Amino acid sequence: MPELPEVETTRRGLLPHLKGQKIRALIVREKRLRWLVPDFLPERISGKTVLDIARRGKYLLFDCRDGKESGHLLIHLGMSGSLRILDRPVQPGKHDHVDIVLENGVHIRLTDPRRFGAMLWIDGAVDAHPLLEGLGLEPLSDAFTGDYLFEVSRGKKVPIKQFLMNSHIVTGIGNIYANEALYHAGIHPKRAAGRLSLQRYTRLVQSIRETLNRAIEAGGSSIRDFVGSNGEAGYFQLDYWVYGRDGLPCRRCSAPIHSLRQGQRSSFYCPRCQR
């Protein structure tokens, strides 16, 4: 499920339910996520109040405080994770690994069949955490510009698709949006990152912004459903121009969409529209 727009949708959906709320307990049914959920976490987090939720790339960071003590709960949704709000107790299913129980009785439930997600505690400065310190720019920040990508790509021969998916360059762009953004920018996924002009990077940055923002809006339109009971958030409504459309006609020029493998991930592109 989660690329940046889904994580951002989750953040926005959770915030009104969590902001200012005190955590009563943390129920860990399965601690074997990507990394073990720390044994100390339930005790550490109980009694703390969630002041805010931030997002860094695909990481969610709950700002937790309890008078003197403060820290951040880090959550990553991996490939298959989701967070849902339960106003009433619901029997946990097989993959419902953790519940955050609030003083008001609401449960925030982490579900993650593949267990590629993470739940960790960060003491002190968030930016110094090993998982966060090396991250690249936020694609929706003002600092993320064509000039930035142009500069950091000089001399690199990695294909632009993999360059875009490198979180140490820019965070949050997953497989779907890398494909979609490259299509809208008219750039072939195999093009060497170091051989793209400043002009083309400027257009690419614009495409990335538009694609992500449109997806967030699509997710935003169904936040209510997400926060409610059935949990299907979504940018599923977002219509794809190339992703998953292997063999289908390009929606702009009708040429058949091609696919290939890059770094064990599927890429889709229009051989006529993308060079």
Added chain:
DNA sequence: CTTTTGACCTGACAGC
């Protein structure tokens, strides 16, 4: 240093 490959894990689906 860069680039590639393997690893983690479950579920859905196609084909036999």
Added chain:
DNA sequence: TGCTGTCAGGTCAAAA
């Protein structure tokens, strides 16, 4: 019905 193989929204760590 059931087996096997492939693929899926991520990304770290080791190998080359």
